Structure formats: structure tokens, C-alpha cells
Amino acid sequence: MTSAPVVYGASYSVYVRAVRLALEEKGVPYRLEPIDVFAETGPPASLLERQPFGRIPAFEHDGFRLYEAGAIERYIDEAFSGPALQPSAPSDRARVNQLISILDSYAYRTLVWDIYVERVSSPKKGRLPDEARIQAALPRAQLCLRAIGDVMDDGPYLAGATLTLADLHAAPMFAYFTLAPEAGPLLADQPAIEAWWARMAQRPTMHATAPAA
Ligand SMILES: N[C@@H](CCC(=O)N[C@@H](CS)C(=O)NCC(=O)O)C(=O)O
Incomplete structure (x- = not known):
């Protein structure tokens, strides 16, 4: 009998939510240990x-400690039963990993920090948005969406016909990005991603992992 895994972090975090989505989609009971x-x-x-880098999430299962969201998500998929969240064909699996890398390397900072945080989150805390930062991010956001759209092809999921870790890694970023008015016109140019997001936003696991108010 193994113990329930523990996720250390906060519900507002994009990466904590991606890990929780993997656990929820696998049907694995877990505990969220709050860390701000x-x-x-x-x-x-x-x-x-x-x-050691002071980021969330951290993770522990049966004494096995792990950090880095992508690694945690892959571990969850491989260590627990439930629907497979990674395809088995090497080329399909590579697409999932490519998408996760695009999201980490290019999309997270641009979509979440440069656009959502500046436009939506900071003003709520009484700071004026940095318009120059937002404007500079728009072409980068367009490039991110085009790159994801190119990999996605017709979908309906980011890596093809079935839900994978790529969708779960991306959805929390899009949940924030799409709150910014800049997202609308950018997504209108990528109808497959727009339709994907409309479906992802409705998933019960997205509701179950919504950030605490
Ligand atoms: N590479 C890390 C990134 C995690 C990350 O950046 N988490 C954010 C919250 S979504 C964080 O902890 N930020 C704190 C900070 O930047 O000081 C991972 O994949 O887990």
C-alpha cells in the first residue's frame, strides 16, 4: 500500500496546477501542502x-522527492495506473516533450508574466501595467502560438488525438493568458488553439484545480 503523493505549493501557481491536473486526470488522490x-x-x-531554486511545485511520493513540473508529470503518468497521458510511439511522445519544452522555454514568461501579470494581476495590486513590456511581448506571444499551432496541426489536443501531458502543462498558462484582452486577437489567428482552449477550460479537472480566490 503506497501513500498518497504530496504536492508542495499554492493553487495560484501555473506549474503546481499542471502537476495537480496530471494527478486528477489519472484519478490519484493527493494532498496539496500549502507553500506561498x-x-x-x-x-x-x-x-x-x-x-533549491525556491520554486513551486515540489513533490514527494513514498519517500521519493522530485522537483521540476515536467519531470513530476511524467513520473505521475508512469508510476500510477489510470489513463495514459503520454503516447507510446516515439515520434508522438517526442511531440509531447517538444510542446512542454516550448511552453517552459518561451510561452510561460511571455504569456503569463509579460502579458497576464502586467495587464491583469499587477493592476489588481495597485501597480500600473508596464505597457512597453506588454507591447514587446506581443510578437513573442504570436510566435509561441504559431509554433504550438504548427505542432498541433488539426488537434483536437495539442499533441494529436488524445489528451496528454502537453495539454495539462499548457492549460494553466492559457487560463491566465486568456484573462488578458490581448489574448483574444492573438488566439483568433489560431482557431485550433482557440477551440482547444474552449474545450480544456470545461474539463472537470480544470474546475477541480481552479486557483483559490
Ligand atoms: N522549472 C520549474 C518552474 C516552476 C516555477 O517557475 N514556479 C513558479 C510558480 S508558477 C514559482 O515558483 N515562482 C517563484 C519565483 O519565481 O520566485 C518547474 O518546472 O517546476
Whole structure:
């Protein structure tokens, strides 16, 4: 009998949500241990023991500690029963990994930090948006969406016919990005991604992992 895995982090985090989505889609019970990485005092020491870069999520299952969301998601898919979230053909699996890498390397900072945080999140905290930062991010966002759209082809999921980790890695980023008015026109140029997001946003696991108000 194995113990329930623990996810260390906060529900507002894109990467924590991606890991939770993998657990939810597999039907694995888990515990979310709250850690506020943006606390004024900085990341708590208990997090730094598990994640030396002070980022969330961290993860533990049966004494096995892991960090980096993509690695955690792959572990969850491989260690637990439930629907497979990675295709078995090498070329299809490579597409999933390529998408996860595009999301981490290019999309996360541009879509979430440069556009969503500047336009939506910072103003809520009383800061004026950095318009120059947003404007500079728009062509990069367009490039990200075009690249994802090219890999996606006709979909309906990002890596083809079935739901994979690529969808679960992307959806939390799009959940924030699409709250910014800049997202509408950018997505209108990528109808397959727009339709994908409309479907993903309705998944019960997206509701189950929605950030706490
Ligand atoms: N490469 C890390 C990235 C995790 C990450 O950036 N998490 C954000 C929250 S979504 C964070 O902890 N940010 C804290 C900070 O930037 O100080 C992973 O894949 O787990």
C-alpha cells in the first residue's frame, strides 16, 4: 500500500496546477501542502530543502522527492495506473516533450508574466501595467502560438488525438493568458488553439484545480 503523493505549493501557481491536473486526470488522490513562494520573507526554508531554486511545485511520493513540473508529470503518468497521458510511439511522445519544452522555454514568461501579470494581476495590486513590456511581448506571444499551432496541426489536443501531458502543462498558462484582452486577437489567428482552449477550460479537472480566490 503506497501513500498518497504530496504536492508542495499554492493553487495560484501555473506549474503546481499542471502537476495537480496530471494527478486528477489519472484519478490519484493527493494532498496539496500549502507553500506561498511569494511571501515577503521569501521562499520558506522547508521549500528550499525540497527545491533549491525556491520554486513551486515540489513533490514527494513514498519517500521519493522530485522537483521540476515536467519531470513530476511524467513520473505521475508512469508510476500510477489510470489513463495514459503520454503516447507510446516515439515520434508522438517526442511531440509531447517538444510542446512542454516550448511552453517552459518561451510561452510561460511571455504569456503569463509579460502579458497576464502586467495587464491583469499587477493592476489588481495597485501597480500600473508596464505597457512597453506588454507591447514587446506581443510578437513573442504570436510566435509561441504559431509554433504550438504548427505542432498541433488539426488537434483536437495539442499533441494529436488524445489528451496528454502537453495539454495539462499548457492549460494553466492559457487560463491566465486568456484573462488578458490581448489574448483574444492573438488566439483568433489560431482557431485550433482557440477551440482547444474552449474545450480544456470545461474539463472537470480544470474546475477541480481552479486557483483559490
Ligand atoms: N522549472 C520549474 C518552474 C516552476 C516555477 O517557475 N514556479 C513558479 C510558480 S508558477 C514559482 O515558483 N515562482 C517563484 C519565483 O519565481 O520566485 C518547474 O518546472 O517546476
